Amino acid sequence: MTAIDDLTRLHHMQDAAIEALGFMSGKTREDLAKDRMLVLAVVKDLEIIGEAVGRISAECRGRHAEIPWAVMIGMRNRLTHAYFSIDLDIVWGTVRNDLVPLVEQLERVIQEESEGES
Numbered sequence: 001m002t003a004i005d006d007l008t009r010l011h012h013m014q015d016a017a018i019e020a021l022g023f024m025s026g027k028t029r030e031d032l033a034k035d036r037m038l039v040l041a042v043v044k045d046l047e048i049i050g051e052a053v054g055r056i057s058a059e060c061r062g063r064h065a066e067i068p069w070a071v072m073i074g075m076r077n078r079l080t081h082a083y084f085s086i087d088l089d090i091v092w093g094t095v096r097n098d099l100v101p102l103v104e105q106l107e108r109v110i111q112e113e114s115e116g117e118s
Contacts (some may be wrong), residue, residue, distance in 0.1 A: 001068045003094075006060040007113055009052040015107040016052070020045035024095045042091060043079050049102075050076020056090055064109050 005012045019093070024032070032038055053072045055059075061069045079086060 006056050007110065010060075010106055010110050010113065012052040014103055014110065015047045016045040016048040017103050017106070019117045020095055020101070021099050029088070029092050032088055039086075039088065039091070042095060043083075043086060046091065046094065047076050047079050050074075050079070060113065063112075064105075067105055067109065 023038060023041050023045070027035075027038065032042070050072045053069050054076070056069070061067075075090075
């Protein structure tokens with residue numbers, strides 16, 4: 001893959017994370033459990049993040065080893081292939097605890113990768 005492809009995927013990840021955070025803004029764990037559309041929307045964004053990771057070059061992932069790439073791919077696989085047994089506590093925890101730091105990390109990675117393009 002080229003760096004521009006990596007940048008595109010990094011932006012996809014960032015956009016999906018920000019969108020999931022927006023969907024969950026002001027929501028409680030109980031809200032998530034009661035709202036099937038909210039679950040589907042947030043799960044779709046988490047799947048997008050994992051799918052984008054899988055398309056980012058090994059070189060780019062290697063340059064930014066502090067990001068839990070494999071964990072995100074694993075979550076995507078679980079959400080996609082075990083859709084019938086999604087643990088909403090894990091979805092909730094991911095959105096509440098992991099997405100804000102991920103967005104911040106991606107901002108830095110996007111900046112570094114963009115500078116590498118120049």
